[in-house]
Amino acid sequence: MKIVEQIKQPIAFEMELFEQKFRLSMSSKVALLNRITHYIVNRKGKQMRPMFVFLVAKMINHGEVSERTYRGASVIELIHTATLVHDDVVDDSNRRRGFFSVNALWKNKIAVLIGDFLLSKGLLLSIDNNDFDLLKIISVAVREMSEGELLQIEKARRLDITEEVYYEIIRQKTATLIAACCSLGAASVKPNSPEVEQMRRFGELIGMAFQIKDDLFDYGDDQIGKPTGIDIKEQKMTLPLIHVLNKAPKKEKAWLINSVKNHNKNKSRVKEVISYVKTEGGLDYAVSKMKGFQMEALEILNQYPDSEFKNSLELMVNYVIDRKK
Template identity: 80%
Template sequence: MKITEQIKQPIAHEMELFEKKFYEAMSSKVALLNRITFYIVKRKGKQMRPMFVFLTAKMISGGTINERSYRGASVIELIHTATLVHDDVVDDSNRRRGFFSLNALWKNKIAVLVGDFLLSKGLLLSIDYGDFDLLRIISVAVREMSEGELLQIEKARRLDITEDIYYEIIRQKTATLIAACCSLGAASVNPESEDVEKMRRFGELIGMAFQIKDDLFDYTEDSIGKPTGIDIKEQKMTLPLIYVLNNCTKQEKSWLINSVKNHNKDKKRVKEVIAFVKNKGGLTYAEQKMGEYREEALQILSTYPASEYKDALSLMVNYVIERKI
């Protein structure tokens, strides 16, 4: 059994029910909108976000969840989908997970409007049922994701990112959404308890490890045995590179910065950068940091009693670090 199937097993029933509820939450009187939302549902990914919501809720409640848990999962999925649709427009991207993006099929104007529609649907779903605590958690996440993206754009122009700024960017851009899922799960079954903050931190730690793992993919072999170097080509500052920039000679530093800024399309030069980062211990350092986040996340889990939901969350922590894609 694939590890993702194993993680999903204790909440298989909830995930099935969630899909129906999520599709209902997206419905509209406008035929064009329904056609587009049907397309969105059809191309769904691994659905990690609702999985986090349900596993956290069930671990904390001892196995029962309520309508608030389903609404929380639907709201986060609606709002997350809205941000993805808008991202594709911002990045002028034509594909997402092997499917055409909405803007590629229906043009930017429609894609932006669909994103707005999904966002308002998410907000209304919370307001209609008075789930203001859940709405606050999600709204903070959306604000932080936008700030993280803008902070990255601001810093990337100068390639002067310190390790602390890098952590702040990935905390906002990537970790804040997983943190919101886990705190949502806790808040849906045990509002205003210390579990809400504990699980927020747990999700944040997983998100940090997840992003560092993504950074490492740039330096590891792809399916045809070649390091990808995509981040270098896009001038993205990742942890292995930041570490090496801060731990090499002045001469090496200016060569690195010059390579990333001015020679990022030169395959031979990108290969040299990858080799240099590896030799200077950049990957080892990033792996060590990722391991620290994993340990702290597992430490939080260890404070909860044994259950299949806790086991699934432990699997999820390890999956994030050991995944191959």
């Protein structure tokens, strides 16, 4: 956890103030609603999203943030939390970050209504303050996240997914939200400036690297993060497997596809697939792609003068690649 604390240090004051403002932005006259939103706020994770918003705003604006920065960070948390609450209902998931999910404690109907409530709160926070540019950034991200999920569902049925389609899925599913945080941080202090697009690209690159790192955990021997082979069991096509599939001879390709499609619950067969992917250079290939995204993100940062905020963002980029879960 130390590294996250280190990243947060230059924005510790802003993050505390943000938490107060975020709690207020969730308030309602309905007691049940307040009980549930209080529960949601109290089980927050590392808070990477608001950290990106504040670090980017301060890096490009000589250490200054504005009220818009706080609102932008709140809106993205409100709307993102709404999507997570809905996700847990869709996935029939009882846990989120080690706590019970909203639907596990209060049933699906209430969870869906809470998600809708948070979504409308986010929209109104922007509209009431004429932050239409910030609202557009977030709305585009939500649209892309939905498209990415649906694209993945559509392609998962047929396992002949190309690398291009894989990148499009992870760009929309994972990278678009981090991109929105970074571009929102820039837009909150320098609306309509070239930095808004530049920081969007920066966030997108981090998101791409982040997702490939997640893919690699599935092949790890050490029991850190998720256990091995889960993606294969769920028939999720990840970069190491896609790369090996696309260059495998006909016979091996048929065996791989058959294994993932029809034998994904067979532990020894999954192990064979994992070892084939490793032997054929699938992991090395994915690592090199991940490092490519990392380098490109660091190059964007290098265009900015040195500051503690820039240092924290550099740490963040490297943390995404070096994290153990």
